[in-house]
Amino acid sequence: MSDLETMPGHLIRRLQQISLARFASRMAEAGLDLTSVQYAALLMLRDHPGLDQQTLAGMIAYDRVTIGGVIDRLVQKGLVDREVSPTDRRARVLMLSSAGLVTLDIAEPWVDKVQDDLVVHLSRDERDVFLRVLQKATQAGNEMSRAPLRLVAKVQSS
Numbered sequence: 001m002s003d004l005e006t007m008p009g010h011l012i013r014r015l016q017q018i019s020l021a022r023f024a025s026r027m028a029e030a031g032l033d034l035t036s037v038q039y040a041a042l043l044m045l046r047d048h049p050g051l052d053q054q055t056l057a058g059m060i061a062y063d064r065v066t067i068g069g070v071i072d073r074l075v076q077k078g079l080v081d082r083e084v085s086p087t088d089r090r091a092r093v094l095m096l097s098s099a100g101l102v103t104l105d106i107a108e109p110w111v112d113k114v115q116d117d118l119v120v121h122l123s124r125d126e127r128d129v130f131l132r133v134l135q136k137a138t139q140a141g142n143e144m145s146r147a148p149l150r151l152v153a154k155v156q157s158s
Helices: 008-030 036-047 053-059 067-076 098-119 124-140
Strands: 080-084 092-096
Touching (some): 008 036, 008 098, 036 053, 036 067, 036 080, 036 098, 053 067, 053 092, 067 080, 092 098
């Protein structure tokens, strides 16, 4: 019989639970109604304005089917604008609104605190090793995900 506390999958799931709880707590402290996925979408749209939903989903490694709900909520909150694509009248592109930019400015120091919360009990050397191993494992397993990360080479820069 396996010991759950030595299983990488179980430990990763637990750390994800902890990460989501800390994110929610820090956003509440900041007075923001924002999820970690919404934050990732806002950050990507700030850095790459004019993405379509499918490209955005790939760039934040989020399921293409459910990204629509995330975007709908961001539009309802006034944080993202949807516009007709200048190159394809059938397509919609996403732009960070001025309220979205303000929200990101408020959220960023709190998100930094979340990152610190997750590694606070590790020494500097342990943090460095942890991040290197986490990046290596995540990159190596990217194609096994139902929502693999897709970095797009011809994304517009702001």
